[in-house]
Amino acid sequence: MKTKLTALAVTTALVAPAAMAQEMTIVSWGGAYSKSQLKAYHEPYSAKSGVTIINDDSSAEAVAKLRAMNEAGNVTWDVVDVVAADAIRLCDEGLAMEIDADTQLAAAPDGTSASEDFGDLLVSDCFIPQIVYSTTFGYRTDLVGDTAPSTICDVFDTEAYPGKRALEKRPINNMEWALLCDGVAKGDVYDVLATPEGQDKALAKLGTIKDDVIWWSAGADTPQLLADGEVVMGSTYNGRLFAVIEEQKQPVAMLWDAQVFDLDGWIIPAGLSDERKAQALDYIMFATDTQRLADQAKYISYGPARASSAPLVGKHAELGIDMAPHMPTDPNNAQNTFLYNYEFWADYRDDIDAKFQAWLAK
């Protein structure tokens, strides 16, 4: 699955700065997401610099592959798109390069420094955020009766909303939702979850709907299950639900309550040659500026990570609908949100995952 922009590069090769490498490999997730990056970042960048961009859809295995490449001493990727949790892991392992936001990223058009523009979203020294996406619920409008679900706890209410639910086959997010609906205050969720009793409490709450859950492991599962009517509601990434609702016109609606924000962005692998590093930094500087991040939202319903990009978000390139109300960060949608707690899950992921899997297998 490698898409070469050769033709484009050939036409612009004449104006390319001679010192830079002529080809770079950018790793991403594939599908509609890679397409949005192709349109918003790669094509304009190739046109500007004459660099051929090779797209590699390996982000799902990026962490393991980068580690293997690093051990073999031959890193073939230049820029890699990963979720923030993976970026932290890569940074910890010394597999990603540290970036100084203020000197190596573009400032906002009004002069605000990059570190201020990204703000809290710079969750790791190696990570350059690109989009804010959220894991949230979609439900079948025709299968939920007269009153549509309005809060996250409706997911746990099998009497009011009988039928199967789709949840991700991992503890992250599910444990938080379970505690929230078991009466734990939002601010205390992670303190409770850090204790064995809290973990048992969360699993017990999930246990009340265990028989009604179909566990998914790929982001495409829930949209499919919803479209087939296999489940009445299910969690997935908001962009996937946007595609089901607006592009495929399925009878599905969004339940934004208690959506969990997560970040996706770039890292540059450690150990690149100086020439390739300069090339990668040049690309990053271009691709994460205010206009480019806003451009990506024309092709996919994920919110730009820069505060300065939000006002520039326009209409969908093909559907022609306003994208702002479909952004997870839109004020109407973001009334009750979580931000993925990276620090907590970096510590507790393996421990709670072992418990979660043992609980699933019971």
Added chain:
Amino acid sequence: MTDATSQSGPVLAADGTPLKKSLARALRLQKTRALMLIAPLLVFVMVSFIFPIAKMLFKSVENEIVVETLPLTVAELQNWNAESGALPDEALYAAFVADMVVAIDAKRHTRLGTRLNYEHTGMSSLFRKSGRKIKKLDPAADGPFKEKLIDIDKKWGDVTTWAVIKTHSVKITNGYFLNAIDMQRTPEGAQAQPEDKRILIKLFQRTLFMSLMITVSCILLGYPVAWLLANLPARTANILMILVLLPFWTSLLVRTSAWKVMLQQQGVINEVLVWIGLVADDARLVMINNQFGTIVAMTHILLPFMILPMYSVMQTIQPTYLRAAKSMGATNWTAFWRVYFPLSVPGIGAGSILVFILAIGYYITPEIVGGTKGVFISNRIAYHISSSLNWGLAAALGTILLGVVLLLYWCYDKIVGIDNVKLG
């Protein structure tokens, strides 16, 4: 006898050298030549196959990271007794700060934190957060450090933290193997994991059981098909053969997803059953996201690996044998059971080994259709390789799986005999 004993020297070749030596030399030359011929292949196999596997397996015991990152601390820890319950003294804290300053400079401390976090939750952030502050300390001038470190994070004043570092400071560890069988390495020796974290043994058992079920269903379904293929006229057999091979040319994911469409509750089979009234609309059968779905999908995917060896063995069975048996009064059943079946056993053996070994290592299909009760041990291996990056544990699980396969292979050799396996 007297002749032989009376002979004084060894037998000589024509040129006067002892015959034994001369023969050995000629043989050695031949062997070297043969070795040279296969050398490129041998080197290729060694480099591309055996070496990486051996390296991966070695990861299951390799644990140099602690000693390499904290050499002075590990040396000091030898003088400290975890069971005493008392905190280590200042010398250790000083050694630790000296080690950390070097490690932070090389950005190795977070890596160590990740490693220790596999054993004790919280180590990852402890090393990451403390690193930022320890960076500012000067090991030569800023002592004493004990108070300072505990000030930075109170976990440095917790005996458990140091006990964990000490327990995992050996260069060659059995820790990963213990983890792989639901145990853990503790200061007091190997102990069982808490009950709510025991999952791996269960998954090993389930993997073996399910692989066995899949192999048996492949035999039951594959045998008649292979028999038909071997006994039909060539033209019909060829068409059938294409049908057997067709799934081979289709993507694994497509085939697995097709089973989802067939088996899910709003799927083809349930729709048909409801339509003809065999099943009530509100009591649709659950046929996927469980063990049943996994066995069905995997049997379908692995069936060609069973049919092909059976077919090639059955093709070599002469029809005259059956006719001879019948001419001597055997019924169809007896002729099949006493003559044909024993001759076809090598094909079943070869197919079973192929299917079983492939099934034991499968993970994409169980991941997609397995739900909670149909996942295999390989799914955990994949998780530790690509998500948790705990390659040591993944390697230990892989080594155990390899050991189990070799053991079963050995049992098969003892019971059926490996000479009795034919691929054609």
